[in-house]
Amino acid sequence: MNISGDSEFLSDYDPTAYDCPSVTVDLVLLGLHRQRLSALLVRRDQPPQAGHWALPGGFVAIDESLDVAAARLLRDKVGFDGAHLEQLYSFGAVDRDPRMRVITIAYLALLREDQMNAAVRAGRVAVAALEGERLAAIGEDQAALPLAFDHQAILALARDRLRGKIDYSDLAFAFLPPRFTLRALQDVHEAVLGTPLNKPAFRRRMLDRGRLVATGMREDEASHRPAELFTLGSAR
Amino acid sequence: MNISGDSEFLSDYDPTAYDCPSVTVDLVLLGLHRQRLSALLVRRDQPPQAGHWALPGGFVAIDESLDVAAARLLRDKVGFDGAHLEQLYSFGAVDRDPRMRVITIAYLALLREDQMNAAVRAGRVAVAALEGERLAAIGEDQAALPLAFDHQAILALARDRLRGKIDYSDLAFAFLPPRFTLRALQDVHEAVLGTPLNKPAFRRRMLDRGRLVATGMREDEASHRPAELFTLGSAR
DNA sequence: TGACATAAACCCATATTGCATATAAGTAAA
DNA sequence: TTTACTTATATGCAATATGGGTTTATGTCA
Numbered sequence: 001m002n003i004s005g006d007s008e009f010l011s012d013y014d015p016t017a018y019d020c021p022s023v024t025v026d027l028v029l030l031g032l033h034r035q036r037l038s039a040l041l042v043r044r045d046q047p048p049q050a051g052h053w054a055l056p057g058g059f060v061a062i063d064e065s066l067d068v069a070a071a072r073l074l075r076d077k078v079g080f081d082g083a084h085l086e087q088l089y090s091f092g093a094v095d096r097d098p099r100m101r102v103i104t105i106a107y108l109a110l111l112r113e114d115q116m117n118a119a120v121r122a123g124r125v126a127v128a129a130l131e132g133e134r135l136a137a138i139g140e141d142q143a144a145l146p147l148a149f150d151h152q153a154i155l156a157l158a159r160d161r162l163r164g165k166i167d168y169s170d171l172a173f174a175f176l177p178p179r180f181t182l183r184a185l186q187d188v189h190e191a192v193l194g195t196p197l198n199k200p201a202f203r204r205r206m207l208d209r210g211r212l213v214a215t216g217m218r219e220d221e222a223s224h225r226p227a228e229l230f231t232l233g234s235a236r
Numbered sequence: 237m238n239i240s241g242d243s244e245f246l247s248d249y250d251p252t253a254y255d256c257p258s259v260t261v262d263l264v265l266l267g268l269h270r271q272r273l274s275a276l277l278v279r280r281d282q283p284p285q286a287g288h289w290a291l292p293g294g295f296v297a298i299d300e301s302l303d304v305a306a307a308r309l310l311r312d313k314v315g316f317d318g319a320h321l322e323q324l325y326s327f328g329a330v331d332r333d334p335r336m337r338v339i340t341i342a343y344l345a346l347l348r349e350d351q352m353n354a355a356v357r358a359g360r361v362a363v364a365a366l367e368g369e370r371l372a373a374i375g376e377d378q379a380a381l382p383l384a385f386d387h388q389a390i391l392a393l394a395r396d397r398l399r400g401k402i403d404y405s406d407l408a409f410a411f412l413p414p415r416f417t418l419r420a421l422q423d424v425h426e427a428v429l430g431t432p433l434n435k436p437a438f439r440r441r442m443l444d445r446g447r448l449v450a451t452g453m454r455e456d457e458a459s460h461r462p463a464e465l466f467t468l469g470s471a472r
Numbered sequence: 473t474g475a476c477a478t479a480a481a482c483c484c485a486t487a488t489t490g491c492a493t494a495t496a497a498g499t500a501a502a
Numbered sequence: 503t504t505t506a507c508t509t510a511t512a513t514g515c516a517a518t519a520t521g522g523g524t525t526t527a528t529g530t531c532a
Contacts, residue, residue, distance in 0.1 A: 434490055462498065
């Protein structure tokens with residue numbers, strides 16, 4: 001088998017003549033649930049790994065791009081689109097699925113809290129809080145759970161990527177409604193990083209970036225002084 | 237065609253019954269060449285895009301992981317291994333190759349200058365300096381060149397990723413020999429970022445991180461005061 | 473009306489950074 | 503041997519950013 005053929009000789013290649021790996025997309029659906037960074041998982045009811053929790057995913061069709069496949073799966077799994085979606089990493093260990101060779105392109109999807117709740121009501125997913133270093137726990141105070149296949153590693157990478165980008169990117173706003181308070185924004189950062197942040201310094205830093213636009217409106221439903229609502233302005 | 241099947245139903249899936257995309261690995265080989273960030277490219281001699289320059293790449297074998305495929309292709313293209321290699325991004329637009337559906341996992345490989353030169357001598361690659369925003373030029377002062385397929389976008393993403401990570405990661409050291417001067421380290425940063433950096437500030441920042449270990453040795457072949465040679469110490 | 477809770481503004485000590493300047497240590501030419 | 507030259511290395515200083523506490527403002531609720 002000519003596995004070292006250059007791509008410039010691709011015209012000599014007959015795809016039906018070789019084994020080719022299956023290609024899937026897996027989704028890491030992250031959001032805040034009760035102030036904690038959480039993932040949406042599906043429960044496997046078929047072997048292998050029946051009973052284990054797993055990332056939702058599916059095959060990439062021959063006529064759809066990776067991004068389109070991810071968007072389609074997002075719609076199928078949570079019942080709507082509109083969540084922030086970006087490619088995370090590709091996993092291709094030979095034995096990552098015991099049945100066959102599967103290469104998966106993992107996508108990171110960030111949901112608002114209302115979207116998290118809607119997804120749980122509408123779909124086949126459950127909420128799992130991310131605890132400590134690399135474990136997820138389903139439901140209230142259950143013990144940490146092992147995930148199917150290499151999904152634990154995928155989830156850990158997603159969390160690390162999110163932590164690394166939260167401070168300089170716009171990812172935090174994907175967790176929030178269009179109008180939000182500075183306190184809510186800080187809650188997002190703290191949940192993602194897993195550490196408390198200094199409040200005046202956080203406010204200053206965010207406001208000095210010039211991206212937050214004050215609306216003049218204030219939150220309601222607060223049993224204390226209501227905070228101002230901001231929106232995210234355009235870059236530059 | 238059941239393109240929306242869940243991965244938990246994968247056991248029902250017969251891979252031979254469906255069209256599956258081809259999977260390749262493409263390499264973005266970057267290094268410094270005459271003080272400028274440059275890429276190693278191959279020339280296509282078959283249509284489509286014959287005569288265009290392209291990233292070296294090849295198919296992923298059914299029994300090798302993505303990382304192993306990338307390492308194998310690196311060896312084939314430049315004649316050695318040992319370069320820093322990390323996954324960059326996956327590209328899966330339906331029409332990115334006009335002949336067939338090809339999903340490619342792009343890898344970023346960082347080479348030292350001596351490795352760049354050895355690769356050009358030994359292999360099927362040529363050096364192209366990265367100019368301005370998104371163009372590469374082959375050879376001395378030739379005009380910017382278009383690349384085959386979506387390889388220009390892949391190359392641009394590689395450069396952006398490198399720029400984004402150069403300051404907080406160890407990637408810069410992959411361009412340098414085991415012992416190097418602070419000036420050489422600054423040259424790497426400046427070539428990658430494309431902007432001059434303040435020298436005392438750069439020195440302080442690098443030394444204050446506590447990763448650089450002074451060897452007590454000094455460079456030779458300098459027609460002026462020789463600088464001290466440093467090595468990269470272990471993290472923490 | 474006053475207790476209470478949180479927002480928002482303010483202050484200050486310290487760390488970081490940009491930038492200019494001074495000193496050290498080598499080579500090379502007179 | 504001396505002097506010019508070049509670059510490394512060290513130092514000083516102002517501007518900025520950050521951590522963290524204190525004060526004031528503004529809402530709800532008993």
